[in-house]
Amino acid sequence: MKRIAVLTSGGDAPGMNAAVRAVVRYSVYNNIEVYGVQRGYKGLMEGDLFPMNVSSVGDIIQRGGTILKTARSLEFKTDEGQNDAINVLNVYKIDGLVVIGGDGSFRGAQKLSEKGVPAIGIPGTIDNDLAYTDFSIGFDTAVNTALDAISKLRDTSSSHERVSIVEVMGRNCGDIALYAGLGGGAEAIIVPEVEYDIDEICKKLIDSKQRGKTQSIIVVAEGAASATTIGALISEKSGMDTRTTILGHIQRGGSPSSLDRILASRMGAMAVECLISGKKARVIGIKENKIFDMDIDEALKQKRVFDKDMHELSKILSI
Numbered sequence: 001m002k003r004i005a006v007l008t009s010g011g012d013a014p015g016m017n018a019a020v021r022a023v024v025r026y027s028v029y030n031n032i033e034v035y036g037v038q039r040g041y042k043g044l045m046e047g048d049l050f051p052m053n054v055s056s057v058g059d060i061i062q063r064g065g066t067i068l069k070t071a072r073s074l075e076f077k078t079d080e081g082q083n084d085a086i087n088v089l090n091v092y093k094i095d096g097l098v099v100i101g102g103d104g105s106f107r108g109a110q111k112l113s114e115k116g117v118p119a120i121g122i123p124g125t126i127d128n129d130l131a132y133t134d135f136s137i138g139f140d141t142a143v144n145t146a147l148d149a150i151s152k153l154r155d156t157s158s159s160h161e162r163v164s165i166v167e168v169m170g171r172n173c174g175d176i177a178l179y180a181g182l183g184g185g186a187e188a189i190i191v192p193e194v195e196y197d198i199d200e201i202c203k204k205l206i207d208s209k210q211r212g213k214t215q216s217i218i219v220v221a222e223g224a225a226s227a228t229t230i231g232a233l234i235s236e237k238s239g240m241d242t243r244t245t246i247l248g249h250i251q252r253g254g255s256p257s258s259l260d261r262i263l264a265s266r267m268g269a270m271a272v273e274c275l276i277s278g279k280k281a282r283v284i285g286i287k288e289n290k291i292f293d294m295d296i297d298e299a300l301k302q303k304r305v306f307d308k309d310m311h312e313l314s315k316i317l318s319i
């Protein structure tokens, strides 16, 4: 392994820069040259590569976004697109590739590995929707961003005695809602994985208001329902004053939390270790605070298990 390339792909996530830094520095430490690919697979097909060194990744560990830019490319899903990318890697004499992204990006890495380019995936997505790993880079920061918003909404909701409905990201996965909801003391957490009963939620809100609660928070994952719809239903059924906040892409930005920086640093180094030891088509994960690698195909076949106990706990603690 003399020369490798690194790219970020799919939706950006805070901590991707810390992962790029780890890949570059761990490679340089091991006498491996590194090329940065701009704009994910799109840039790879177009030959948008540049050599990186220790100073290319200076002062980025604390920055959100990705200095390598990111993109989505339909063309890369085709054989022609993948062959173009492989030609570029051959021209640059690149022996291995590190892909930082979500499940879509991993499928791309799998295809490149099948065609002879050893590729290793590092999970970078705020959604935390990858079954094989406890956490992906960016999730913790996104949860903290949502928590910060919930705390602020609690202040104003309390002053006006309102119900605040907060919509967070998560298309198929309710983890951001679950963690931000439990951490933010939400009265209800609406996620794609669990059916919800709007009448039950309204009853809880009315009961707690009668007991003296001055404000309530409902967290909704974007994939489960729209906060606007939930807000309208709650005010219609309970007669309470509601306000809706959609956090949107705020959750994708910001300086990565300590957990995300550390996770990214550990995973970046492990990805390079995999390439050094001749592995291909692997993804990096974390379980019980141990970093590990596993086969991409096997990782993508795993079914996500939503933490229903944590969801139940949030109900108990917000009575």
Ligand code: ADP
Pocket: 009, 010, 011, 041, 071, 072, 073, 074, 075, 076, 077, 078, 101, 102, 103, 104, 105, 106, 107, 108, 109, 111, 125
């Ligand atoms: P994420 O990696 O965050 O899940 P996407 O699903 O948008 O984001 O995937 C990122 C990119 O990965 C896509 O734009 C595409 O270029 C590539 N990709 C996705 N699925 C495949 C696939 N089945 N085969 C090859 N490349 C894929």
Ligand code: F6P
Pocket: 011, 102, 125, 126, 127, 169, 170, 171, 222, 252
């Ligand atoms: O997958 C991460 C994510 O932030 C989702 O939570 C969200 O639905 C989606 O990406 C938004 O993507 P885009 O970058 O296309 O707006």
